[in-house]
Amino acid sequence: MAAADRSWRIVFLGPPNSGKGTQAAMLAQSLGVPTISTGEMLRAAVEQGSELGQRVEAVMAKGHLVSDDMMADVVRARLAESDAANGYILDGYPRTLPQAETLDGILSEGSGGGLDSVLFVGAPESVLLARALGRGRADDTEEIARERQRVYREQTEPLEAFYEERGLLMRIDGAQTIESVKADIHRALGVAAPDARAEGVGAASR
Numbered sequence: 001m002a003a004a005d006r007s008w009r010i011v012f013l014g015p016p017n018s019g020k021g022t023q024a025a026m027l028a029q030s031l032g033v034p035t036i037s038t039g040e041m042l043r044a045a046v047e048q049g050s051e052l053g054q055r056v057e058a059v060m061a062k063g064h065l066v067s068d069d070m071m072a073d074v075v076r077a078r079l080a081e082s083d084a085a086n087g088y089i090l091d092g093y094p095r096t097l098p099q100a101e102t103l104d105g106i107l108s109e110g111s112g113g114g115l116d117s118v119l120f121v122g123a124p125e126s127v128l129l130a131r132a133l134g135r136g137r138a139d140d141t142e143e144i145a146r147e148r149q150r151v152y153r154e155q156t157e158p159l160e161a162f163y164e165e166r167g168l169l170m171r172i173d174g175a176q177t178i179e180s181v182k183a184d185i186h187r188a189l190g191v192a193a194p195d196a197r198a199e200g201v202g203a204a205s206r
């Protein structure tokens with residue numbers, strides 16, 4: 001079956017620096033659906049100095065999570081946009097069990113059905129921390145990088161079991177090269193990977 005004939009409501013799950021953002025963006029391009037990255041949406045709101053941005057800035061700087069209620073409004077509005085009608089890749093949402101339940105609720109209100117797949121991109125914490133510190137982002141001091149990992153384990157990790165029980169979870173080894181991870185993801189979904197040479201390799205590391 002061609003990629004265009006299937007529905008693609010996909011969630012990317014994984015700890016900070018697993019590379020899931022990069023993979024989500026590449027997969028969205030091969031499937032022709034938008035990537036919805038809540039982290040990017042929030043960073044844009046902070047840059048614009050919008051009301052939302054002002055409310056979330058301090059929480060984000062600490063590596064903590066924005067409240068489930070605020071995120072529900074952000075995601076509900078974004079999923080209602082027309083480009084998301086035929087599928088999307090969610091990167092960074094849901095991140096807590098209440099968010100996963102909210103997402104189920106939003107999807108059950110629409111006509112498109114539930115999630116199609118959840119791709120879990122994992123890697124050992126030593127690899128994740130080395131990537132975080134190597135990247136040298138201004139906010140990624142070692143302390144904040146460790147805090148992001150702690151928050152992931154505490155609040156987001158339970159989603160692995162949540163989606164596994166629903167038969168949606170596919171595990172991908174994120175410790176490999178970007179190209180190998182990409183190939184594994186396409187194989188897991190049963191879609192042809194675009195030719196890397198034709199595309200130009202070397203995406204950003206996020």
Ligand code: AMP
Nearest residue numbers: 038039060063064065066071092093095
């Ligand atoms: P990310 O780029 O996905 O790592 O997100 C950057 C930051 O945005 C996170 O550390 C959180 O502070 C916030 N954020 C993004 N998505 C969510 C979410 N689903 N729930 C709560 N906070 C979020």
